[in-house]
Amino acid sequence: MATRTRKKPVQRIPPTVGTRPLGRIPVADVFPIVDDGTRPSKSVVGEEFDITATVYREGHDAVNANVVLTDPAGATTVLPMTCINPGLDHWSVTVSAPTTGLWTYRVEGWSDPYGTWHHDATIKVAADVDTEVMLEEGARVLERALAAVERTPEQAAVLQDAIGKLRDTAHSPGNRLGAGVSAAVEQELAARPLREFVSPSFDYPWLVERERALYGAWYEFFPRSEGCWFNEETGLWHSGTFATAAERLPAVAEMGFDVIYLTPIHPIGRVNRKGPNNTLIVDEHDPGSPYAIGAAEGGHDAIHPELGTFDDFDAFVARARELGLEVALDIALQCAPDHPWVIEHPEWFTTRNDGTIAYAENPPKKYQDIYPLNFDNDPKGIYAEVRRVIQVWLDHGIRIFRVDNPHTKPVEFWEWLIGDVALDYPETIWLAEAFTRPAMMHGLGKVGFQQSYTYYAWRNEKWDLESYCQELARDSAHYMRPSFWPTTHDILTPYMTNGGPAAWKLRAALAATLVPTYGIYAGYELMESEPRPGAQEQIDNEKYQFKNRHWEDYEQYGSKSGQSIGWWLAMINRIRREHPSLHWLRNLRFHNAENSSVMVFSKRRVLPDGRDDTIIVVANLDPHHNQSTWFHLNMPELGLHWDDSFPAHDLVTGATWHWSQHNWSWLGPQNEPVHIVQVGRY
Numbered sequence: 001m002a003t004r005t006r007k008k009p010v011q012r013i014p015p016t017v018g019t020r021p022l023g024r025i026p027v028a029d030v031f032p033i034v035d036d037g038t039r040p041s042k043s044v045v046g047e048e049f050d051i052t053a054t055v056y057r058e059g060h061d062a063v064n065a066n067v068v069l070t071d072p073a074g075a076t077t078v079l080p081m082t083c084i085n086p087g088l089d090h091w092s093v094t095v096s097a098p099t100t101g102l103w104t105y106r107v108e109g110w111s112d113p114y115g116t117w118h119h120d121a122t123i124k125v126a127a128d129v130d131t132e133v134m135l136e137e138g139a140r141v142l143e144r145a146l147a148a149v150e151r152t153p154e155q156a157a158v159l160q161d162a163i164g165k166l167r168d169t170a171h172s173p174g175n176r177l178g179a180g181v182s183a184a185v186e187q188e189l190a191a192r193p194l195r196e197f198v199s200p201s202f203d204y205p206w207l208v209e210r211e212r213a214l215y216g217a218w219y220e221f222f223p224r225s226e227g228c229w230f231n232e233e234t235g236l237w238h239s240g241t242f243a244t245a246a247e248r249l250p251a252v253a254e255m256g257f258d259v260i261y262l263t264p265i266h267p268i269g270r271v272n273r274k275g276p277n278n279t280l281i282v283d284e285h286d287p288g289s290p291y292a293i294g295a296a297e298g299g300h301d302a303i304h305p306e307l308g309t310f311d312d313f314d315a316f317v318a319r320a321r322e323l324g325l326e327v328a329l330d331i332a333l334q335c336a337p338d339h340p341w342v343i344e345h346p347e348w349f350t351t352r353n354d355g356t357i358a359y360a361e362n363p364p365k366k367y368q369d370i371y372p373l374n375f376d377n378d379p380k381g382i383y384a385e386v387r388r389v390i391q392v393w394l395d396h397g398i399r400i401f402r403v404d405n406p407h408t409k410p411v412e413f414w415e416w417l418i419g420d421v422a423l424d425y426p427e428t429i430w431l432a433e434a435f436t437r438p439a440m441m442h443g444l445g446k447v448g449f450q451q452s453y454t455y456y457a458w459r460n461e462k463w464d465l466e467s468y469c470q471e472l473a474r475d476s477a478h479y480m481r482p483s484f485w486p487t488t489h490d491i492l493t494p495y496m497t498n499g500g501p502a503a504w505k506l507r508a509a510l511a512a513t514l515v516p517t518y519g520i521y522a523g524y525e526l527m528e529s530e531p532r533p534g535a536q537e538q539i540d541n542e543k544y545q546f547k548n549r550h551w552e553d554y555e556q557y558g559s560k561s562g563q564s565i566g567w568w569l570a571m572i573n574r575i576r577r578e579h580p581s582l583h584w585l586r587n588l589r590f591h592n593a594e595n596s597s598v599m600v601f602s603k604r605r606v607l608p609d610g611r612d613d614t615i616i617v618v619a620n621l622d623p624h625h626n627q628s629t630w631f632h633l634n635m636p637e638l639g640l641h642w643d644d645s646f647p648a649h650d651l652v653t654g655a656t657w658h659w660s661q662h663n664w665s666w667l668g669p670q671n672e673p674v675h676i677v678q679v680g681r682y
């Protein structure tokens with residue numbers, strides 16, 4: 001007896017949770033979006049970027065797409081998209097926003113009856129296939145367009161005239177078809193199309209912020225060093241004050257910087273205070289590290305008495321504002337052992353088995369003068385107290401915060417804090433000092449940090465710089481904005497130690513032109529390059545002692561001893577201000593140079609008045625030797641045809657050359673390590 005095999009029941013795949021129906025005209029791969037659209041993409045006012053998507057359909061009928069922008073007040077703008085690779089269904093449109101606030105955008109795919117008819121009728125009428133049928137179908141499509149979309153009498157007349165001519169048998173089929181596919185009809189239907197089966201994507205959030213969130217030149221100094229002096233009779237240092245630090249502001253402003261960044265200004269702990277060069281051998285008069293915050297005089301909401309009072313601080317902020325400078329304040333959420341929080345809230349810290357509070361460590365580094373907060377012990381209490389502290393500085397005019405080591409605090413805390421501050425102070429900018437793993441750096445950008453420190457200081461080879469900058473300008477630019485610093489008070493790389501003046505000029509120029517935001521640590525003008533043995537930081541680090549640089553011995557744009565490159569920084573910043581193309585990140589394009597020691601890149605921006613601002617940078621990355629090379633420009637990236645030529649005016653030397661697609665350059669330490677070229681137009 002034969003056995004019968006029982007068929008297994010068909011298993012149906014359940015719909016994916018959290019998705020919307022695909023839609024009649026599918027829309028996929030929308031970019032940019034952050035965390036599947038749960039967090040906003042970012043731009044600043046006027047910054048252009050591309051929204052892209054894949055839009056497709058079955059069969060051969062025409063498909064089309066557009067983007068719908070919704071401003072914070074709810075008003076919408078519809079922008080047509082362009083298929084940038086016909087046959088592969090990839091669509092794109094360039095957008096920007098004129099105002100700050102939380103916008104949204106969505107992509108809509110739709111069936112295009114006119115496009116379908118246009119394609120088919122052009123072929124069939126030429127071949128005399130179904131000619132009358134096709135011409136009548138064209139008239140009916142235009143009638144549907146009239147009925148479906150509101151138009152002015154003048155706009156409607158364009159379609160009405162075409163309908164009449166399509167049906168006018170007194171004229172040849174070719175003339176009748178010409179009326180239906182005329183430029184006037186195409187323009188009218190491009191502006192007010194007949195759309196069927198409209199299929200929208202999700203509405204994705206888009207945060208538009210003020211320009212300083214993307215573009216700015218920062219200058220860092222320790223307020224206590226600006227105006228400090230050594231008493232030869234007593235052998236003691238006397239701290240600078242806000243008043244003496246303010247005397248340095250005109251020079252910073254004249255060099256063209258936008259932001260003056262202050263390291264912590266709070267009382268410094270006395271318990272386990274560090275001595276010069278991070279030693280535990282401490283004299284009672286050593287000032288300690290300003291990152292060991294808190295003492296009997298107060299904590300994060302207080303000012304070190306030697307710097308002055310809150311009135312003095314307010315005067316400093318006001319003077320900076322007069323000079324066109326914004327003040328950025330360092331926020332380091334850590335405590336000296338004698339911080340008031342340690343006494344009042346010991347539960348906010350980690351207690352070890354022996355009953356002591358754990359100090360900060362990053363083995364083999366030890367920070368005995370710092371206790372890190374433990375956010376898991378009392379998150380509600382810590383969140384509230386930090387928010388109160390931030391409000392103190394908001395009340396004193398601070399709208400930029402440089403955050404020390406944010407990657408050692410919970411990411412969800414930063415998302416809450418930045419979001420809560422933004423409710424009342426949306427103009428506030430947060431810079432993450434997060435030299436850490438990429439996932440954490442990206443995560444901090446996604447939850448609200450407007451800017452981030454980067455690995456720029458250690459990227460010196462051409463292949464490494466190009467790869468890294470392409471990632472920053474393309475893959476993550478919609479949520480993480482890089483800030484390039486050649487050195488900091490904690491970082492002095494071997495490249496800077498051994499490179500001589502060419503290295504210091506080059507790294508500042510690259511930082512200032514590769515990305516819109518860069519920073520300089522005081523003393524960069526003097527090329528302070530002696531490292532502490534065994535560490536990539538300066539000897540006699542200013543973090544642990546006073547440092548009087550005797551600025552009075554130097555001229556503003558040069559030096560009496562020939563050892564200042566302040567004039568170079570002033571020139572770089574002037575070029576940046578005069579060329580809006582350098583204010584953006586996503587317009588960075590690299591070009592081919594045959595010499596692996598020479599890097600070539602460009603930035604282009606078409607201004608609202610129609611002017612074209614294009615900059616080309618040619619840089620010799622070798623600070624020790626002259627380098628020459630042929631380099632080859634991607635002319636369309638410069639807004640030119642492949643066979644065009646142009647005057648190339650070097651903004652560094654003042655020379656002008658005649659460049660085309662293929663050019664030769666020679667650069668070296670003996671002249672200048674970089675050309676910053678303005679592209680002229682014949």
